[in-house]
Amino acid sequence: MADILLVHGSCHGAWCWRDLIPALTALGHSPRTVDLPGHGDGRPPADVTLEETCRAVAAEISADTLVLGHSWAGFPITGAVEYARPRGLIYLCAYVPTHQMSLIDMRKAGPRQTIGDAAVKSADGHSYTIRRDRAADLFCHDCPPEALSYALDHLCPQPILPQATPLAVPASWEALPKAYIRATQDRTIPPEYQASMVADWPATDVHAIETSHSPFFAAPALLASLIDQIAARMARM
Numbered sequence: 001m002a003d004i005l006l007v008h009g010s011c012h013g014a015w016c017w018r019d020l021i022p023a024l025t026a027l028g029h030s031p032r033t034v035d036l037p038g039h040g041d042g043r044p045p046a047d048v049t050l051e052e053t054c055r056a057v058a059a060e061i062s063a064d065t066l067v068l069g070h071s072w073a074g075f076p077i078t079g080a081v082e083y084a085r086p087r088g089l090i091y092l093c094a095y096v097p098t099h100q101m102s103l104i105d106m107r108k109a110g111p112r113q114t115i116g117d118a119a120v121k122s123a124d125g126h127s128y129t130i131r132r133d134r135a136a137d138l139f140c141h142d143c144p145p146e147a148l149s150y151a152l153d154h155l156c157p158q159p160i161l162p163q164a165t166p167l168a169v170p171a172s173w174e175a176l177p178k179a180y181i182r183a184t185q186d187r188t189i190p191p192e193y194q195a196s197m198v199a200d201w202p203a204t205d206v207h208a209i210e211t212s213h214s215p216f217f218a219a220p221a222l223l224a225s226l227i228d229q230i231a232a233r234m235a236r237m
Contacts, residue, residue, distance in 0.1 A: 001028035002066050002087070002231040007057055009071025009094070010158045011130050013039045016070070019147065020216040023224035029231065034060050036076065038127075038159040045127035045159035053162045054079030061086045066231055069094050071189065071213065072103050072158075075167055082170040088177035088234040090227065093186050093213055096197040103163035110193045114138065127157040138188050140214045147217040177237050179205045179230045181215070181223075188213040204233070 004024060006017045014033035024031040035041065037056055038048035053076045061067060061084035069077035074094030081089075095106050107113075118134035121127070130138065132152055140148045180201060182194040198206050207226055211218040 001030065002235070003062065003064050004029050004031045004227065004231070005057070005060050005065050005067045005086075006031055006033045007067065007069040007073040007077055008033075008036065008039070009069075009073050010163070011128075011155045012070070013154065013156060015154045016151065016214070017216055018150070019220035020224060023220045024227065027224055027228045029228070032060065036073075038162075039156055045122070045157060046124070046161065048159040048162055050075070050079065050162040050165040050167065055083055058083035063087065066090060066234065068092055068227065070216070071095070072163060075103050075162070078169055078173055079167050081173050081176060085172065086176070088179070088230075088237075089173075090230055091178070091180045091198075092215070092223075093181065093183035093189055093194060095189065096180070097167045097169055099169045100166045102166045105166070111190055111196075114188055114190065121160075122157065126161070127159050129157050130155060138213065140212055140217060141187060142185065142212045143214055143217040151214065151217060177234045179207065179234070181226060181230075182206065182208045183213055183215055184208050184210045186211075186213045 008016050014035045017033050021031045037043055037052050038045050057076045057080035065086045066088050067077045067086045068090040070092045071094050074091050075097050077089055078097045118131050119128045135152055136148055140151055180198045184191050209215050215223045
């Protein structure tokens with residue numbers, strides 16, 4: 001079974017994998033988490049860089065690790081392969097970086113904008129938060145009430161600099177086993193944009209789950225089963 005590193009998205013933390021961890025463990029896997037720099041560690045957001053974020057992910061990777069990144073974490077899991085070579089990468093309703101574009105560039109290039117005034121920039125301009133009254137609809141519209149309340153209580157500021165920095169996609173990324181899980185009811189990253197980012201990937205590497213942007217809360221057992229299938233396929237590659 002697989003060693004699986006779970007990497008959270010914007011304004012989230014390792015806490016968001018609460019329900020997925022036991023579901024993966026029940027299938028025999030060994031899931032691990034990481035809090036990205038600037039998420040709950042007291043670091044000033046202005047000091048957090050994209051390179052540091054990528055290196056933080058790389059520090060958790062061994063040759064046997066499958067790395068799963070949610071949402072913006074598609075950037076640091078991609079950049080991490082400059083410093084460590086994982087067994088494979090799984091993008092969960094995530095951005096697949098375009099060479100020398102930033103997350104902000106890619107978001108603006110999307111077919112439609114979903115976040116708008118839900119994002120509130122800090123007074124110093126170095127981070128942003130998501131308005132509580134908008135976060136439920138953006139992230140968790142199909143999640144159980146307890147999970148929704150838990151998520152809203154734990155959302156935190158997101159450093160802007162890492163998301164404003166273009167990423168040079170490492171050459172070694174091309175040869176790595178990769179899979180994508182698209183959320184068909186996503187209200188954060190448009191599902192059609194998710195599909196277009198992997199339009200040239202083999203169909204066997206692209207999957208769909210009928211949930212919001214938070215399948216780890218909306219359908220953890222279903223998500224774990226899908227990850228299990230992907231892990232089994234990568235083990236044969």
